[in-house]
Amino acid sequence: MAPAATSGGSSLPSGLAVFTTFPDLLFIPEFDAAYHCTAALFYLSASVLEALATIQMHDGFTYKQYHENISAVVFSYVATLLYVVHAVYSLIRWKSS
Structure with missing residues (x-):
């Protein structure tokens, strides 16, 4: 060894x-690349659901609440992107070891 x-x-x-x-x-x-891939999938599904909820906002919500939801959607996609990048690098590292 x-x-x-x-x-x-x-x-x-x-x-x-x-x-x-x-x-x-x-x-x-x-070394646990499967964890990162699964977490990225969960983050993506949560981001899509948040975007869908924002698109379907109707009466009863103020302009400020709508903008808060838009910023939540943007940051959730940024977090998803970072998790995907981390998962890719974990897979590359796992494959090279």
């Missing part, structure tokens, strides 16, 4: 070698 990567190394440790150095220990959650 190869030793854990040093600070200048280009290879990532695998298996129990992850536990040999502190910085490598912090990357353990990154």
